[in-house]
Amino acid sequence: MTCAAPKNIAGSPTVARSGLARERAKVAHAALADCHLCAHHCGVNRLVGPAGLCHAGAEAHFFLAQTEVTDELELIPTFAVALSGCDLRCDFCITGTESWNARAGTRFSAAGMAVQAKAALANGAKTIMVLGGEPTIHLPAALEFVSLLPETAKLIWKTNAYGAEPARELLAGMFDVWLADYKFGSDDCAQRLAKVPNYTRVVRENLLWANAHSELIVRHLLMPGHLDCCWKPVAEWLAENLSGGKVNLRSGFWPGWKSARHPELRSPVSDDESRRAGQLARDLGLNLIP
Amino acid sequence: MKKRKNILSAELLILPDGRILVQNLTQPMAELLRKLNPHDRQIAPRTAGKSASKPARRCRP
Numbered sequence: 001m002t003c004a005a006p007k008n009i010a011g012s013p014t015v016a017r018s019g020l021a022r023e024r025a026k027v028a029h030a031a032l033a034d035c036h037l038c039a040h041h042c043g044v045n046r047l048v049g050p051a052g053l054c055h056a057g058a059e060a061h062f063f064l065a066q067t068e069v070t071d072e073l074e075l076i077p078t079f080a081v082a083l084s085g086c087d088l089r090c091d092f093c094i095t096g097t098e099s100w101n102a103r104a105g106t107r108f109s110a111a112g113m114a115v116q117a118k119a120a121l122a123n124g125a126k127t128i129m130v131l132g133g134e135p136t137i138h139l140p141a142a143l144e145f146v147s148l149l150p151e152t153a154k155l156i157w158k159t160n161a162y163g164a165e166p167a168r169e170l171l172a173g174m175f176d177v178w179l180a181d182y183k184f185g186s187d188d189c190a191q192r193l194a195k196v197p198n199y200t201r202v203v204r205e206n207l208l209w210a211n212a213h214s215e216l217i218v219r220h221l222l223m224p225g226h227l228d229c230c231w232k233p234v235a236e237w238l239a240e241n242l243s244g245g246k247v248n249l250r251s252g253f254w255p256g257w258k259s260a261r262h263p264e265l266r267s268p269v270s271d272d273e274s275r276r277a278g279q280l281a282r283d284l285g286l287n288l289i290p
Numbered sequence: 291m292k293k294r295k296n297i298l299s300a301e302l303l304i305l306p307d308g309r310i311l312v313q314n315l316t317q318p319m320a321e322l323l324r325k326l327n328p329h330d331r332q333i334a335p336r337t338a339g340k341s342a343s344k345p346a347r348r349c350r351p
Contacts, residue, residue: 066298069336070315076336077317094313252311254303268305290335 017174021147024170029140032058037167038087038136039202054134056085056102060141063098063105065116067125072217072248073290075156075177078127079120081113083141086133088160090183090194092223092265096257099133108141114148121153129179131158136167146174157214161206162196168209178210179217185233189226193262207242217246217289222277223253225264231277239284246289249281 031037032046042052050057064082071078082095085102098104117128128149135142136159146155157175161182182203184190190199210216220234231249238247251274259265281288300319303311310323320336327333 064299064314066314066316068300068314069317069320070313073335080314254311254313256303268309268311290332 017151018147018149021143021174024174025140025143025147028143028167028170029058031166031170032140036164037139038134039162039164039198040087041164050102054085054087054102054137056137058140060108060138061085061103061105062108062113063095065113067120067123071129071156071158071179072246075127075129075179075217077125078129078156079117079125080129080131080158081117081145083108083130083132083135083138085137086160087137087162088134088194088196091258091261092193092253092255093257094254095133102133102137108138110141110144110148113145117145117149117153121150127154127156127177129156129158130175132160134160134162136160136163139167139170143170143174159206161203161210162199163206164202168206168213172213175214177215177217178213179219180207180210181219181221182207182234182238183221183230185226185230185237189230193223193265204237204241211242211245215246216242217248218242219248219250221250221253222269222273223265224255224267224269224273227273227277227280232280235280235284235286239286243285244287247281247286248289249277249286251277 035042035044035046035052040053044051046052046056047058061084062081063084064080066080067077068080069076084098084104086099089100093099121128130142130145135157149155155175156177156179157171158179159181161180184193184199187198187200190196207216207218218238220231222231238245251269253269255266255268298316298318300312300314300316305311315336317338320333321338323333324330324337
């Protein structure tokens with residue numbers, strides 16, 4: 001899948017995405033000296049080495065790069081590039097080993113990965129997806145990668161939506177689709193399961209911004225025992241604030257990594273919970289996509 | 291960048307009730323899963339054939 005034309009980037013319709021991405025990659029790299037890319041606002045200097053809650057330095061690593069068909073039907077096959085490290089600490093993370101270790105995997109080379117991505121497009125991939133861990137913490141590498149991709153390639157930014165304004169400004173117009181998680185319906189659950197503060201405020205702000213600046217698909221992974229505290233408030237907010245927006249309700253909760261720390265997360269989502277979650281979505285008129 | 295072999299990877303979790311959870315689903319793995327259950331509504335659209343003749347619920351990507 002390709003876009004009809006390059007995106008209108010930050011009010012500069014004549015400026016190609018690749019050129020802007022190249023410039024912004026430099027800005028993003030400089031921003032690592034006082035890192036405020038995500039809403040933790042650590043303010044650490046990542047240019048001198050791994051630092052901050054994500055424990056990432058200036059150098060990005062990746063742990064997966066392949067064409068996949070796991071994601072939303074309208075996006076697949078997608079060439080997925082998963083960067084190591086994350087700013088959240090979800091105990092139920094399905095890629096915990098790599099997401100909790102920003103140095104896991106292989107050193108990322110934007111040029112080398114761009115060659116792979118172009119080959120994937122030539123072999124039938126519809127889109128290119130940058131994900132993690134959380135790609136926001138590796139914004140310089142991600143933007144450099146974008147700068148080397150064809151202008152017409154459809155690019156997906158798969159994020160936990162916990163980025164901060166400096167990152168958003170650099171991301172404007174870079175990706176065609178934001179595929180954003182809205183994981184927790186309550187700040188208590190976010191703090192307990194992912195050790196993340198101010199979750200609701202930050203994520204809602206990012207979702208509204210993403211919806212205004214690109215195509216947005218919101219994902220919610222149903223968690224066992226979290227229908228009322230998480231899915232219900234998420235669904236209600238989406239219905240009220242992003243009416244008609246695309247929502248992917250995923251029921252394949254994988255009770256791995258450190259899920260066992262929490263009794264309710266030791267099993268998959270039951271069929272009954274899946275049914276009730278789907279019914280709630282229908283009752284609220286959410287635009288569910290497969 | 292270190293030269294990587296072109297090896298695809300996908301992970302499956304087979305639950306006691308027979309459901310299969312999948313992550314990093316690749317096209318070849320989707321094809322394999324479809325052969326195991328041709329009627330699965332989640333997997334069929336992710337394969338080259340892209341059709342499921344009747345409802346089934348087993349795999350959850």
